[in-house]
Amino acid sequence: MLSSVLISFAATLAVNVGQTAPVFSLSTYKGGTFNLAQQQGKVVVLFFLGCT
Amino acid sequence: MVEDSIMQKFNGGDVAVAGIDIWNSSDAEIDSFITATGATFPIAKNGASTGNAYGVIANSMVVIDQNGVVRFVQQLGTSTVTFSQMRQTVGGAAATMRGLLSSGAVDRRISAHPALLDPSSTVTCQDLTILSRFGHFFDWKVKM
Secondary structure, three states: OHHHHHHHHHHHHOOOOOOEOOOOEEEEOOOOEEEHHHHOOOEEEEEEEOOO | OHHHHHHHHOOOOOEEEEEEEOOOOOHHHHHHHHHHHOOOOOEEOOOHHHHHHHOOOOOEEEEEOOOOEEEEEEEOOOOEEEHHHHHOOOOOHHHHHHHHHHHOOOOHHHHHOHHHHOOOOEEEHHHHHHHHHOOOOOOOOOOO
């Protein structure tokens, strides 16, 4: 029950198709940086995950 | 065909794939994840705020086109997606993969999951999660 509430809440806030993707720049594991703004011209697939 | 138009757009394999850890895991936890899944894509660390900006939970996928516009959002584990739906999006990941696959631009082992080759098939998000967990869905071997 709680989880379904959380999921619907998250789904409501998710970015919409057609919207400009929020830019970000993050350090990557084992060095380097992933800067979305530098990916212009490429199709970008982002996989949001949690490492446990 | 949709695949043809996608292939023309993506000719040259200009696809970037990245994981974003939205749980701000430690290096040791990320290392364990990579070991467990065989993931080869770069994993961006400390992505909790980025996850919030995109409004997504863990095990979600977002595809962004060449101009920085969101073209596909999948909150894995919350709904069912059909590949025919995904093929309708220019940046749909499955469509991209299918197109690249047919062109020989990606590693053939992606074809291990039969659902990816059947455009009429319906896969559950659980299937997609399994695929991504094992790196097959995202482990594109694009020939540059």
